[in-house]
Amino acid sequence: MELNFYPILASGIITLLAGFVWYHPKVFGTIWMREAGLTQEELSKGNMLKIFGLTYIYSLLIGFMMMPIVIHQFGAMGMIGGGAPGIVQPESFVKFMSEYGTAYRTFKHGAFHGFLTGFLLVLPLIAINGLFERKSWKYILITGGYWVLSLTIIGSVICGLS
Known part of the structure; x- marks a missing residue:
């Protein structure tokens, strides 16, 4: 199984597009700004090239991490061995991949695992930080909801296109 870098x-890009929609003033942007204690003027003073550039880089890291979460064959590769390009693969790996290499490799299955990752891992992390930072539940749910949505889409794309 070769690594597909396109997803x-x-x-x-998914996190940026999802953020553009999610945090739009007509969706959750106005509420989020109020709950975060920010104004439009304060937000416009940020270095957007730096913010968007680092967001893209960090999102690539998320994409790399989502790959073994949404594609079950990565776990099998670790157990059976194999998968490295240019190396003679063990017979067990070749047989396994020929039989199960495309099992559960759908957009729907990736969305399911992306949603679970967002809802059961990322949302609780954001909630814990939000509680200690004395953020409101609106802030926690808006921020957490953004990540649940983003990870659902990322999981879908990675699993469906890899």
């Missing part, structure tokens, strides 16, 4: 590259 990972897309994951960086």
